[in-house]
Amino acid sequence: MLGDIPAAEAGICYAHEHLILDRSFATFVHPEFLLDSVAAACVDIEEFRAAGGRTLVDSMPCGGGRNVRKLAEISRRMRVHILCPTGVHLELYYAPGHWSERLYEEQIAALFIEEIEDGIDYADYNGPRVERSPHRAGLIKVASSLNQINPRERKIMEAAAMAHHVTGVPILTHTEKGTAALDQARFFQQRRVPLPHVVISHTDRVPDYGYHRELFSTGVMLEYDSAFRWETGETNHTLDLVVSAVRDGFGGQIVLGMDAARRRYWHGYGGAPGMGFLLNDFAPMLIERGLTAADIHRIFVENPSSAYQFTSAPNA
Amino acid sequence: MSVRVFSTSVKSLGEFDVIVAGAGSAGICAAIAAARGGARTLLLERHPFLGGTSTAVLDTFYGFYTPGARSLKVVGGIGDDVVARLREYRACLERPNTYGAGTGITYNSEYLKVIWEEMVQHTGCTVLLNAWVQQADVAQDRITGLIVATRQGLKSAEARIFVDTTGDADLCFFAGAPYELAGEHDPAQMLTTTFKVANVNTELRQSIDKEEFHRRMAEAARSGRFNLPRREGSDHITPIPGMYATNMTRVQSFGNSNGETRNATDPTLLTCAEIEGRRQALEYMRFLRECIPGYEDADVAAFGTQIGVRETRRIYGEYRMTREDVLSAKQFDDQIGLCGAPIEDHHEGEDTHWQYLPDGAAVGIPFRALLAKRVENLLVAGRCFSASHDAHASVRSMAQCMAMGEAAGTAAAMAIHERKELRSIDISALRDSLLSLGAILQVQR
Numbered sequence: 001m002l003g004d005i006p007a008a009e010a011g012i013c014y015a016h017e018h019l020i021l022d023r024s025f026a027t028f029v030h031p032e033f034l035l036d037s038v039a040a041a042c043v044d045i046e047e048f049r050a051a052g053g054r055t056l057v058d059s060m061p062c063g064g065g066r067n068v069r070k071l072a073e074i075s076r077r078m079r080v081h082i083l084c085p086t087g088v089h090l091e092l093y094y095a096p097g098h099w100s101e102r103l104y105e106e107q108i109a110a111l112f113i114e115e116i117e118d119g120i121d122y123a124d125y126n127g128p129r130v131e132r133s134p135h136r137a138g139l140i141k142v143a144s145s146l147n148q149i150n151p152r153e154r155k156i157m158e159a160a161a162m163a164h165h166v167t168g169v170p171i172l173t174h175t176e177k178g179t180a181a182l183d184q185a186r187f188f189q190q191r192r193v194p195l196p197h198v199v200i201s202h203t204d205r206v207p208d209y210g211y212h213r214e215l216f217s218t219g220v221m222l223e224y225d226s227a228f229r230w231e232t233g234e235t236n237h238t239l240d241l242v243v244s245a246v247r248d249g250f251g252g253q254i255v256l257g258m259d260a261a262r263r264r265y266w267h268g269y270g271g272a273p274g275m276g277f278l279l280n281d282f283a284p285m286l287i288e289r290g291l292t293a294a295d296i297h298r299i300f301v302e303n304p305s306s307a308y309q310f311t312s313a314p315n316a
Numbered sequence: 317m318s319v320r321v322f323s324t325s326v327k328s329l330g331e332f333d334v335i336v337a338g339a340g341s342a343g344i345c346a347a348i349a350a351a352r353g354g355a356r357t358l359l360l361e362r363h364p365f366l367g368g369t370s371t372a373v374l375d376t377f378y379g380f381y382t383p384g385a386r387s388l389k390v391v392g393g394i395g396d397d398v399v400a401r402l403r404e405y406r407a408c409l410e411r412p413n414t415y416g417a418g419t420g421i422t423y424n425s426e427y428l429k430v431i432w433e434e435m436v437q438h439t440g441c442t443v444l445l446n447a448w449v450q451q452a453d454v455a456q457d458r459i460t461g462l463i464v465a466t467r468q469g470l471k472s473a474e475a476r477i478f479v480d481t482t483g484d485a486d487l488c489f490f491a492g493a494p495y496e497l498a499g500e501h502d503p504a505q506m507l508t509t510t511f512k513v514a515n516v517n518t519e520l521r522q523s524i525d526k527e528e529f530h531r532r533m534a535e536a537a538r539s540g541r542f543n544l545p546r547r548e549g550s551d552h553i554t555p556i557p558g559m560y561a562t563n564m565t566r567v568q569s570f571g572n573s574n575g576e577t578r579n580a581t582d583p584t585l586l587t588c589a590e591i592e593g594r595r596q597a598l599e600y601m602r603f604l605r606e607c608i609p610g611y612e613d614a615d616v617a618a619f620g621t622q623i624g625v626r627e628t629r630r631i632y633g634e635y636r637m638t639r640e641d642v643l644s645a646k647q648f649d650d651q652i653g654l655c656g657a658p659i660e661d662h663h664e665g666e667d668t669h670w671q672y673l674p675d676g677a678a679v680g681i682p683f684r685a686l687l688a689k690r691v692e693n694l695l696v697a698g699r700c701f702s703a704s705h706d707a708h709a710s711v712r713s714m715a716q717c718m719a720m721g722e723a724a725g726t727a728a729a730m731a732i733h734e735r736k737e738l739r740s741i742d743i744s745a746l747r748d749s750l751l752s753l754g755a756i757l758q759v760q761r
Contacts (some may be wrong), residue, residue, distance in 0.1 A: 050344075079364050102404065104401065104404075104434070105438070106434075106438035107399075134482035149752065149756060150755070151392075151396050151397075151400065155397070155400075155755070158352070161352075162438070170483075181753040182748075182752075183751065184746050184752070186749050186751075186752035187752040187753065190352075190353055190726065190729070190730075190749045190752065190753065191352060191353065191354070192353065192733070
């Protein structure tokens, strides 16, 4: 948000967050998503920082309630690094007739590239005018729906691949309940986007470890964020998956996040478990299951800083 | 016959990973797929615009859907992108095909020319229009380069992989890959000069149905007042109000004499056919004005840029699709596309033959049907792919050409990236890639 930093300075990182979801079509349809308070966010981010956290990757792309002013304010006030994406989310977060339906991949790619090179639009690409902030996008967020990549989503992924080749930007994806992740990996592989810079999210919703092994074998980075979502008494599949992956040598391909896109997850809004959870509660659970301090460091520090690094861009 | 051999120095257009010869529906999709897959790609086209038959001859995409009671979609991928752009320009309409080939997408072909250009240019593919391949250099079963005719004379272009999407299998012809000449064993499909008609009164035209239209055409021909060789020609609405497009004329496409087959690859035969097609088109126009309601004040607005050619050379690939494959809707482990269209035979005579697949079924197009024999680094896609006359009569629709092209381009990019021969790429990885790109490889009911 506040300028480029060397990867080595990123420190402990949460890889898929929602710090601000401001008033928008998305929060109109899903009022429980509304996260509009800088003060409330800061309560949890204080806990995150106190537990050693230094970098947060926000994951709401264009037009879904991104507020670059508020994110910058949080970053300054809390002295944390925030990566803010450009990109386009699932269709359901946009009003019918949204430009993402109408524009072609090369036009969408141009919008992405301008946010990466020149600055994120203060108006969140909701128009009618574009006013560039000094804050440049640090990643592209794209999404696919349940079990498939539909033509609209594929077009946006195509735009992301084009923008990657111009800027070297990393890509973060949403999967619906963890599905179609292999299709996403194959798509970006075919488009020659280096897969270590493609972070595929929410895959821990699919507990089948074989699926994860196949995904790891492609070279992608997987993002797990359901650690706190499994019910008490239920198996914590996220925990099991991390343990299995580290055991089998895939510890370099996992990042963790909270994806706390609801008020009820935030201490600042009166909910739980709060943003300190991964560092204060989940990391000890991982240690208890046999992970070493070096494993934890990889997952929270080395993996995100390498995945979210820009690559050299062949078509720049 | 005298033969003159000459030599001249030729400048290179450059070195590429992949050269795609012929920018019709298959070639453009091959070039887009190869370029998006990271291959340095050159697309060569002899016309001054892209699209081949899709823009020079026709105005309707067939093959996206199966015919029959349930219309199932069998082609996706780049084909979907093309149709989405046509819709965005409001330059197309869906037309349930009265001839039973499944829903067609009728478009304004001038818009399509621009859309093809937009799509190709943004991939980083190099495009050369008015560039006609004239020779292939072959060494040790590989094409090493092509000789291309341009306004500045001959040029050369080198690449590691070549895709023959000329429609006429020109690269195979030049490189010595085996092919069958249409007309050699079975009668070749006839040639058709298409034409568009302006100022048709649509309401009046629609006052008579297809049967009445054909009855009047047959009667006009029988009366001796009109010379109409085809009695089942069709006309259809277009996205432009008052404009109709036709597919009516029928010109002989081959001849056999002294054991030699001549077809539309023969310069003299093709010249005569082009001239005959336009002459015939005006005769059909005269018939329409005099015998068909709504056409009273209408007239020819444009001929197709060239006569429509359905088949000339069909290669002998690593697999050859047959009539039995099509009619039994055979599935293949290496299929890279689907076709649900009936065998549509435009043969000599007054009518057209149709033979259908089982309802809601589609035949697979195996990757092996795109691999030219004898030449290691040559893929073939589009209407010159490896099929018998009958199978070809089903699978030659433009949507299938797009699917074959996208598969060929994707395979070429894979081979380049993995430094493999085309015959050693992992077919299941190719199919997975195609699926992630939106291709349809199995009928989804």
